[in-house]
Amino acid sequence: MASKLQTIIDYAQKLTVDLAEQRGVWQSYLLTAARVYKYPFPEQLLIYGQRPDAKACASFELWNERMGRWVNRGAKGIALIDDSGERPRLKYVFDVSDTHPGNYRSLTPRLWRMEPRYQDAAAEALGNAFGSPEGKALSFADHIIAVSRIAA
Numbered sequence: 001m002a003s004k005l006q007t008i009i010d011y012a013q014k015l016t017v018d019l020a021e022q023r024g025v026w027q028s029y030l031l032t033a034a035r036v037y038k039y040p041f042p043e044q045l046l047i048y049g050q051r052p053d054a055k056a057c058a059s060f061e062l063w064n065e066r067m068g069r070w071v072n073r074g075a076k077g078i079a080l081i082d083d084s085g086e087r088p089r090l091k092y093v094f095d096v097s098d099t100h101p102g103n104y105r106s107l108t109p110r111l112w113r114m115e116p117r118y119q120d121a122a123a124e125a126l127g128n129a130f131g132s133p134e135g136k137a138l139s140f141a142d143h144i145i146a147v148s149r150i151a152a
Contacts, residue, residue: 005090008079012042015049028052035111043080047093050078056109057093068106069099123147 018025032048035055039047047054057078063069077092096109114122119140126147127133133146 004079005081005088008046008081008090009088011049012046012081015045019045046080047078051095054078054095054097055111056096058096059091059093063094063099064102066107067099067109068102069096069108070102072098072100075099 019029020026029045029048029052032052032054033041033044036044036047036057039057047057051057058067060071060077063071071094075094075098077094079090079092082089082091096111101108123140123143126144130147130151133143133150138146
């Protein structure tokens, strides 16, 4: 019987293949990756595979000690591969939806969100930083794609 670690490694490999082969999977992954942007790709991939709706993930200790939030009883952690030691092992993170305020000093993460009222300013700032796309007026999404091409 395969260990949990080996099961997660195999799952990560399957997810990687799915990302490369299935267009819809890639787009869905990007939505999750945008919310958990502080994690490296392999961890974003595993978060996407186990909890595609995750908004803000952190370790049990970080939620309890720094954020003053308690992880809900029975919450299932998101398994990630920690290869920083001599040999790989599993570590677990929990989404903010798996927590609740622990005391009067508990913090709720402020989740970033692009609102329509900021789109013009964001498009202008990106254009100033990377160059503006030529041609007709673009939707915000098309503007982001055009600036990404310029930057690449």
